Amino acid sequence: GENVEQHPSTLSVQEGDSAVIKCTYSDSASNYFPWYKQELGKGPQLIIDIRSNVGEKKDQRIAVTLNKTAKHFSLHITETQPEDSAVYFCAARAMDSNYQLIWGAGTKLIIKP
């Protein structure tokens, strides 16, 4: 079945700098890759997603890139702000598991003032 690995587990960046979080997946048939943001004491919330027929997608300061050949996808946050501090999860939709999402372990992003 699908397996998703996420790195790093913790990322600390200076306010205004960029942050990059990377995920790899194992099932080449997976075709949908969302990113969720979880703030302290809250449930995860979708921030951006990408489908396997697209290489890159942007939404203001957030972008996601997908390399199907290497089976990895990344979240890029530019001009980081204090409110970007949170835990970020990547996921892949597993084609052999009734379309369930398989989740990465999460990255705690810390924005230093």
Add this chain to the structure above:
Amino acid sequence: NAGVTQTPKFQVLKTGQSMTLQCAQDMNHEYMSWYRQDPGMGLRLIHYSVGAGITDQGEVPNGYNVSRSTTEDFPLRLLSAAPSQTSVYFCASSFGTGDNQPQHFGDGTRLSIL
């Protein structure tokens, strides 16, 4: 619009006790699911439902039961609590599992088993 509501927010149980975690959504979503979140392990699917009267097992179903008698409610039952079930539990709902159907999460239930 309340979205996904989970109760209780916190609970402490003794080993062997049973309890039900409640989840309700007011968005008329067909798909609902329960996850547990443990440090360093992301979200693991416990059970899910694609509509009223239909449930199925996820990745870690042992020790848990679910039912879906209405579209709105999807309770999770712990049959005989064990310390290994100490975790944060999240309920989520969506219209389906398609690309344009993001999951909406509740704020979680933090459960400790002594």
